[in-house]
Amino acid sequence: MTERTPRKDAVRNRAALLAAADTLFADDGSGEAVTMADVATAAGVGKASLFRAFGDRTGLIRALYEARLEPVRDAVESGPPPLGPGTPAPERVFALLDTLLCFKLDNRHLVLALEDTGSDSPYRAEHYGHWHALLESTLRQIPGLPDPAFTAHALLAATRADLVEHLAGHEGVPRETLRAHLATFTARVLNGPVV
Amino acid sequence: MTERTPRKDAVRNRAALLAAADTLFADDGSGEAVTMADVATAAGVGKASLFRAFGDRTGLIRALYEARLEPVRDAVESGPPPLGPGTPAPERVFALLDTLLCFKLDNRHLVLALEDTGSDSPYRAEHYGHWHALLESTLRQIPGLPDPAFTAHALLAATRADLVEHLAGHEGVPRETLRAHLATFTARVLNGPVV
């Protein structure tokens, strides 16, 4: 067993750090101005503990992100229709994209913070690969739809966090309008030209 | 007149800096590791001259970018069909997106470098606004196409530099395949569902 039981104080500190980071990122709006030292201080903990717990800045943000994403992931992998498996392909595509859009609307600060860690392209992150693979395989079940891999990328691109932030945050497009637009757009892609 | 004639050496240095930066960014691949000091040194110039000439890192990259973009811009604003004005709307949409895709393929390093200055969302940059406005107004001329503003954003999102880089660079998708996929995708969006 390579498993080590972590000490109590370590667990407590980790929780405190996550909570503090969550608050700070949410307050700041996009987390660009939140510094690692800030997080440590807000949690009442030394910087080294922060880095020991999460490795680096990206690790911290990723941890927050995964925590928020987990329920969504569960709903997709084993939940009821229209999100879960066993849903007819087209409906599931709509549901997936809508869910993703809502998630990004609700967690703008986190997703933005994650993207501009700048460490690596968002396309290299494993969660992108996960979403893409799922969407692609779902698209593949729709007859007559060409280039499912590219189509999946293009549809996902329409829900990019900074685009969502720009539309919802900067241009003030209401949530429901955005969802409707995305659904309409998706419908055109799925139904495609008649020929 | 607020116009000042710049001194000869200033002009020469500016040119040397641009050339050096261009080379360095191209060599590095995505320009993340290129430091301002590197650029200055490669140009045989002091750091201060670099910052005096371009303001800051973003200014330098933007200058390179604009230089490359200028011919494209001209072709769009006053060139012959299918890019220039006077082209039927649908063909022009294809031409615009294809041109943009090719531009990003040819200038990946620059566009990536520009995006990850991280200073501000790419959607705030005026060149994005320019492309979006043009695409939107062209889409608006196509009857039956809903939400032209959102559609323009979504189509442009499919040509995002990091996506292009991921597909062309990391996954090795050939240039022509990518262009074909984008064209097919665009066609489905434009032609839309029959109902």
Added chain:
DNA sequence: TTACGAAGCGGACCCCGGGTCCGTATCGTT
């Protein structure tokens, strides 16, 4: 309860890169 190794702590410290300051050199004009 004590004792003692190991796991964890924290803040001083390092490093690196963007951006600035100011004494000096060059330009170009009269």
Added chain:
DNA sequence: AACGATACGGACCCGGGGTCCGCTTCGTAA
């Protein structure tokens, strides 16, 4: 030739990510 204005350059500053190491706390074993 001479003298302001303009530009030069490298030493310098600063802020933030990440690390080091002497000290503390935990948990276990006697």
